[in-house]
Amino acid sequence: MRSEYSGEGLSEDDLAPTPLQQVRRWVAEAHARHAERGDVVEPTALSVATVDADGHANVRTVLMRFLDERGPGFVTDLGSAKSREITATGSVAASLTWPAMFRAVRFRGRAVPVGRDEIVAYFATRPWGSRISAWASDQSQPIADRAALVASYERYAALYPDTGSADDVPVPDGWGGWRVECDEVELWAGRRDRLHDRLVYTRVADGDLDTPEAWTVHRRQP
DSSP states (O other): OOOOOOOOOGGGGGGGGGHHHHHHHHHOOOOOOOOHHHHHTTEEEEEEHHHOOOOOOEEEEEEOOOTTTTEEEEEEESSSSSHHHHHHHOEEEEEEEGGGEEEEEEEEEEEEEEEHHHHHHHHHHHHSHHHHHHHOTTTTTTSSHHHHHHHHHHHHHHHHHHOOOOOOOOOOOEEEEEEEEEEEEEOOOOOGGGGEEEEEEOOOSOTTTTGGGEEEEEEEOO
């Protein structure tokens, strides 16, 4: 079964001057598409790839919770498989994909911890149940069955009852996040006959994602 990629494509003339501006533009358009048509589910779903101690690749999907001039970021248990692998190698790759729009963004670079103040501020915005889950789940570790997981959730729910306050559940010590300090950001836009557009920002100097002189742009073949 094949689909014809009838996207709008992406030309050099349409590209924003910095990776941050371009990615923010596409993320905003993905959110707008979700609101209008509902066919872009979870516009900030971010696939994160790492490598384990044996050199085997690993990938999973999280939600992009941060996006600024320092790079895209996500939250996680700091004892999770992804965190352990990031800590060991420092390398990470991530991607946003919107099939309904025939678009994707690829990030490559190094992972750095998100600051504790940002984590605390973000944690307060999560629904109470999600904050309890951060305590209940020892992420990536084996568990006997779902009943054991639910029992853990209920235990912490009783310990930190919902009072309607943003600080009724403290931030677990082992909960944090990672940000991708990018060396490369690729914009992929699907076209008919598989002649897709691939425009790549590559780091050539110091600067952040919103520093024009830190990046050069080239086109890759599809």
